[in-house]
Amino acid sequence: QLQLVESGGGLVQPGGSLRLSCAASGFTLEHYAIGWFRQAPGKEREGVSCISGSGGSTNYADSVKGRFTISRDNAKNTVYLQMNSLKPEDTAVYYCAAEALPCLGFPVPSLYYGWGQGTQVTVSS
Numbered sequence: 001q002l003q004l005v006e007s008g009g010g011l012v013q014p015g016g017s018l019r020l021s022c023a024a025s026g027f028t029l030e031h032y033a034i035g036w037f038r039q040a041p042g043k044e045r046e047g048v049s050c051i052s053g054s055g056g057s058t059n060y061a062d063s064v065k066g067r068f069t070i071s072r073d074n075a076k077n078t079v080y081l082q083m084n085s086l087k088p089e090d091t092a093v094y095y096c097a098a099e100a101l102p103c104l105g106f107p108v109p110s111l112y113y114g115w116g117q118g119t120q121v122t123v124s125s
C-alpha cells in the first residue's frame with residue numbers, strides 16, 4: 001500500500017527557512033507525481049506545490065511562488081519542499097500525497113492519495 005511520511009516541520013521566525021521531506025517506503029516514488037498540501041486551522045486543505053515523477057515539471061500556488069522550491073531525489077525515494085522567506089500565514093500542517101499523472105490533478109486534494117500524517121510548520125516571532 002502506497003504510504004508517504006512527512007518530516008522537517010518546526011517553529012521558525014518570520015523570514016526563516018525550513019526544508020520538508022516526503023519519504024516513501026515499499027514502492028518506487030519516481031513512478032508518481034508528488035504534491036505538497038497544507039491545512040491551517042479552520043481552513044480547507046490547499047495545494048502548495050507539485051512535481052512530476054521525472055522532476056521535469058513543477059507547479060506552485062501563487063502564494064508561495066518565488067519562496068518555495070520543490071525537488072526530488074528518486075535515488076533516495078524522497079521529495080523535498082524548501083521553504084524560504086516564511087511568513088506567519090504559512091503556518092499550517094503540511095502533507096504530501098501522490099498522483100499517477102504528472103501533476104494534472106494539482107491542486108485538487110481529492111485527486112491525491114497515500115497521505116501521510118503531516119508535519120506542523122509554525123511561523124511566529
